[in-house]
Amino acid sequence: MFRRKNLHHQENDSSHKDAMVKEVRIAIGPLSDRSLQYCTDACLKRYLEARNWNLEKSKKMLEETLNWRSTYKPEEIRWHEVEKEGETGKVSRANFHDRHGRTVLIMRPGMQNTSSSDGHIRHLVYLLENAILNLPEDQEQMSWLIDFTGWSLSASxxxxxxxDSAHILQNHYPERLAVAFLYNPPRIFEAFWKVIKYFLDQKTFQKVKFVYPNNKDSVELMRSYFDVENLPVEFGGKAKLQYDHEEFSRLMMQDDVKAARVWGFENKLCHINNVYSGAEVAPEQVPLAPPAS
Structure with a gap:
């Protein structure tokens, strides 16, 4: 009897959420081109979830994102535009997924190599879009692994x-982050974190997990999300992987072709520095890139 009631409740809840998605779609009005392509049912559900299924707040949030995307055009950022930011591998897509099949981004703030705020954010947005591009069909979220090796307050x-990075993540990529593991941050990071945490909404804040090698519970929590055989040794795993910028760049340029095909602007791809052109790169599915070391 309990199981039947519970199943009935789940069905009612699912029907209610589907109805809310339809309401949001009606509320935002007619869409065209990329905005229409962007606003899938799954997308609308993420905005509703981010605003606790409040129709007006979700609609406002979505409209702000559509305005941002129409001017910032994140789907049009190409690797050659942000490659300099990525030379050290401070943010890269891992060559493995978590236990739920989610794309994994590896971040190494200790490898910060530029002082350009715009460049830093544009590079991050590019990798967010790339992570989404490489999500399995049944997944909407990604996981982050953050390694603090070499990090210092002066170099942060x-x-x-x-x-600004937190604002973009929370407001324009809602419910894209499943979990972020901050691995072995130094004590001095606490001062930085005390400021940063005030920029995070409650939903995002709860997804941030601190992991210390000498804290068994935190290590076990991270390993419940990742297979230890896939984790790089820097995160307490067994995999020995090293960031290869040339190889990663090749894979990102292949993904640029894939992104252009997905968004329908193949004609905008052009030959760049006699290295890359849409005609020279095979359009088929490519393997994931190795993470930074």
């Missing part, structure tokens, strides 16, 4: 850059 990104 400015507070404004961190704030």
């Amino acid at each position: 990104v400015p507070i404004k850059t961190a704030r």
Whole structure:
């Protein structure tokens, strides 16, 4: 009897959420081109979830994102535009998924190599779009692994850059982050974190997990998300992987072709520095890139 009631409740809840998606779609009005392509049912559900299924707040959030995407055009950022930011491998897509099949981004803030706030954010947005591009069909979220090797307060990104990055993640990529593991941050990071955490909404804040090698519970929590055989040794795993910028660049350029095909602007791909052109790169599915070391 309990199981039947519970199943009935789940069905009612699912029907209610589907109805809410339809309401949001009606509320935002007619869409065209990429905005229409962007606003899938799954997308609308993420915005509703981010605003606790409040129709007006979800609609406002979505409209702000559509305005941002129409001007910032994140889907049009190409690797050659942000390659300099990626030379050290400070953000890269891993060559493995978590236990739920989600794309994994590996971040190494200790490898910060530029002082350009705009460049830093544009590079991050490019990798967010790339991670989404490579999500399995049944997945909407990604996982982050953040390694603090070599990090120092003096070399950290400015507070404004961190704030702007958090704003973009939370407001324009809602419910895209499943979990973020901060691995072995130094004690001095606590001062930085005390400021950064105020930029995070409650939903995002709860997804941030601190992991310390000498804390068994935190290590076990991370391993419940990742197979230890896939994790790089820097995260307490067994895999020995090293970031190869040339190889990663090749894979990102292949993904640029895939992104152009998905968004329908293949004609905008052009030959760049006699290295890359849409005609020279095979359009088939490509393997994931190795993470940074």
